[in-house]
Amino acid sequence: xxxxxxxxxxxxxxxxxxxxxxxxxxxxVGVLAPSFGWLPALGGDAWSLTPWRALWxxxxxxxxxxxxxxxxxxxxxAAFAVVMLFLGAFLETSLFRVVRRLLSPLLAVxxxxxxxxLAFLLAPSGLASRLGSxxxxxxxxxxxxxxxxxxxxxxxxxxxxxxxxxxxxxMSLAALPQCRxxxxxxxxxxxxxxxxxxxxxxxxxxxYPLVRLPIFAVIAFATSTVEVAIILGxxxxxxxxxAVVRWLNDPDLSLRFLASAGALLQLGVTVxxxxxxxxxxxxxxxxxxxxxxxxxxxxxxxxxxxxxxGLTGLSILLLGASLAGxxxxxxxxxxxxxxxxxxxxxxxxxxxxxxxAATPLRHTASIGLAATALSVVxxxxxxxxxxxxxxxxxxxxxxxxxLPLLVPPVAFLYGLVQLQAxxxxxxxxxxxxxxxxxxxxxxxxxxxxxxxxxLDPRWSQVAAALGASRARTFWRVRLPMLTTPIAVAAAVGxxxxxxxxxPTLLLGAGRLATLTTEAxxxxxGGDRRLTAVYALGQLALPALGFVLATGLPxxxxxxxxxxxx
Amino acid sequence: xxETSPLWLDEVAIYQGDRPLVRVDARIAPGEVLTLMGPSGxxxxxxLAQVAGFLAPAFTATGRVRLGDEDLTTRPPERRRLGLLxxxxxxxxHLSVGGNLAFGLxxxxxxxxxxxxxxxxxxxxxxxxxxxxxxxxxxxxxxxxVALMRVLLAEPRAMLLDEPFSKLDAALRDEMRRLxxxxxxxxxxxxxxxxxxxxxxxxxxxxxxxLAP
Numbered sequence: 001x002x003x004x005x006x007x008x009x010x011x012x013x014x015x016x017x018x019x020x021x022x023x024x025x026x027x028x029v030g031v032l033a034p035s036f037g038w039l040p041a042l043g044g045d046a047w048s049l050t051p052w053r054a055l056w057x058x059x060x061x062x063x064x065x066x067x068x069x070x071x072x073x074x075x076x077x078a079a080f081a082v083v084m085l086f087l088g089a090f091l092e093t094s095l096f097r098v099v100r101r102l103l104s105p106l107l108a109v110x111x112x113x114x115x116x117x118l119a120f121l122l123a124p125s126g127l128a129s130r131l132g133s134x135x136x137x138x139x140x141x142x143x144x145x146x147x148x149x150x151x152x153x154x155x156x157x158x159x160x161x162x163x164x165x166x167x168x169x170x171m172s173l174a175a176l177p178q179c180r181x182x183x184x185x186x187x188x189x190x191x192x193x194x195x196x197x198x199x200x201x202x203x204x205x206x207x208y209p210l211v212r213l214p215i216f217a218v219i220a221f222a223t224s225t226v227e228v229a230i231i232l233g234x235x236x237x238x239x240x241x242x243a244v245v246r247w248l249n250d251p252d253l254s255l256r257f258l259a260s261a262g263a264l265l266q267l268g269v270t271v272x273x274x275x276x277x278x279x280x281x282x283x284x285x286x287x288x289x290x291x292x293x294x295x296x297x298x299x300x301x302x303x304x305x306x307x308x309x310g311l312t313g314l315s316i317l318l319l320g321a322s323l324a325g326x327x328x329x330x331x332x333x334x335x336x337x338x339x340x341x342x343x344x345x346x347x348x349x350x351x352x353x354x355x356x357a358a359t360p361l362r363h364t365a366s367i368g369l370a371a372t373a374l375s376v377v378x379x380x381x382x383x384x385x386x387x388x389x390x391x392x393x394x395x396x397x398x399x400x401x402x403l404p405l406l407v408p409p410v411a412f413l414y415g416l417v418q419l420q421a422x423x424x425x426x427x428x429x430x431x432x433x434x435x436x437x438x439x440x441x442x443x444x445x446x447x448x449x450x451x452x453x454x455l456d457p458r459w460s461q462v463a464a465a466l467g468a469s470r471a472r473t474f475w476r477v478r479l480p481m482l483t484t485p486i487a488v489a490a491a492v493g494x495x496x497x498x499x500x501x502x503p504t505l506l507l508g509a510g511r512l513a514t515l516t517t518e519a520x521x522x523x524x525g526g527d528r529r530l531t532a533v534y535a536l537g538q539l540a541l542p543a544l545g546f547v548l549a550t551g552l553p554x555x556x557x558x559x560x561x562x563x564x565x
Numbered sequence: 566x567x568e569t570s571p572l573w574l575d576e577v578a579i580y581q582g583d584r585p586l587v588r589v590d591a592r593i594a595p596g597e598v599l600t601l602m603g604p605s606g607x608x609x610x611x612x613l614a615q616v617a618g619f620l621a622p623a624f625t626a627t628g629r630v631r632l633g634d635e636d637l638t639t640r641p642p643e644r645r646r647l648g649l650l651x652x653x654x655x656x657x658x659h660l661s662v663g664g665n666l667a668f669g670l671x672x673x674x675x676x677x678x679x680x681x682x683x684x685x686x687x688x689x690x691x692x693x694x695x696x697x698x699x700x701x702x703x704x705x706x707x708x709x710x711v712a713l714m715r716v717l718l719a720e721p722r723a724m725l726l727d728e729p730f731s732k733l734d735a736a737l738r739d740e741m742r743r744l745x746x747x748x749x750x751x752x753x754x755x756x757x758x759x760x761x762x763x764x765x766x767x768x769x770x771x772x773x774x775x776l777a778p
Contacts, residue, residue: 094622186619189642190649191719198643201668205659293664295672295679296641479749538572 030415034260060237072223075160088199089308110499117322119288135336179206224408249364426508435503451485491549495542570633578629600620603776648721654712663696
């Protein structure tokens, strides 16, 4: 073996780590100073505790904290429970493959679009209450209940659960072979354990450590989401993250100090939620130790299976109905309650949007493509460097990869904005694109790593034996063989970028409109038809990405059948 | 010898698509070991999977699997109560050695009583005092013995052995063969073994069915 030459390739992993760590760290530092009164640009030139005192006295602070913690933890727990019940009840059945095929594309649905769909579905005058009225409910007028925006945050929890189920499911599916789930399940069942017991006692203890980081990412997202909470959460008081964004966008610039303190408090809330989960994890492990080896094999098996089927079915139904409802609203001209079907239908809203949406559409696409391209290049570079070194990433690197997903964006993005201003970088397309890449890159990596590492090393050895240089082996052998997984990873990354709300808003200084920022701000207005069009557009772009990612390789390699399996 | 029933394979045939793979018709008496021999790819492990209830979706099967008068063909694997021993010991890495054995024990009996049964079972296979060990610290032979004991503690009514000795080195293989076959005879368990090693078949001392590719 030749000694590794120092090359540009060796720099890519370092560059990637830098790209992930530096903005997060700098952003956190960037909010730290203003939270203690230091921000000379806004006249803050003395250190003080005033911002923290103001935060402490902010009306409804306790409710905000409670909302953020409860909705974050409850939605994560519910999504986790549904996914595990589903896996336990149906792993390795034919129904499992069907549901998997139904749920996987739903991962591409942006958070905002799913939230808008759910709001329109379950609102008093939404599709669900229309379908039941008046024959079942007797309602001739929309009933009087608060959804979305109920003070308890149930709507917010529901929206988060729906969106996290596909994510946790896909992460679990990737981890199952790693923990030899098939063998574990087979041993336990041959010892007489029912499916669900076999899964819970033999597979889950091995699976859980592998999905812990994704779960933590879900907790971090759910406790600090802005767009979902704007659409589905209560507004007085809102969740802490939404309050911070409101303070940031307030014309009264002195509120920026308060916002900075709030951003750090948000970090604290997320850390607290993670800590609570971690403690609960340890408690469960201790309490379950006896149960694991107690020999119980079938108690509650049928009920658990029914519950798994019911909850999974309900989730798919809700998501599906949400999307269908969006389509109906976008075509509705006149749709009085309780009609279940709009009549007449019209394309007028779409035509209206065609004028106004052109610029946001262009922004969304160009930012998404650029952020994805950058991420794919860096990720492929990292994986290729790793392959040539023949040594997998250190465990610490995995954590770094998750860093932008674990630190709430609200907490560090505003700090970045501060630095941006101080460095004289203009807010706009470039800043937003780099900001998106911060969140796109981890997902591209997670999506591509397995396939890249699993590619048989003998292909490279064959190429090398035929005299191909390493570069040639990479360009002519490994890269073409990995076309499909790379395309899919790119589609995942593009979908992530399309869904970004906060980085676009903050790093673009509110002036760079994308489909997502438009959809979110429309959602709090009254125009359901136009909102639906934007939400559908926001959903159509990633969907198009996935169609291309799976279709193009098939077209390119239609005469290379073995490459496609 | 405890009361056990014979294991019947009534014209059990496995198909891959339309292509027939194997076909076996046999009665395995209590305590008897029937060996299916053949090169790899002939479908013998698939046949075993069908008996155990784990046939992969790519295959279809006809015929019936019975234990005495009881038809097992359509039962899920966990309701067949057949002991399945694999090539690998497949001890659960999240449980201790004792935990793995307790996993096999039927429920009930209180924690202390269960612990005593686990310790007795360990002593029985020459591993007294190993209950709290991590399975990863055991040698291959020790792991194989624990796996066997885990299956036996679950009180199976018949045994299915899927190349159970192929991963052991030669010295251990003999010892393990003696251990397994002695237990099977003692308990009067009808046993179906698939292997490609003729010595396995000879050590089993029962009938041999040769499967041709």
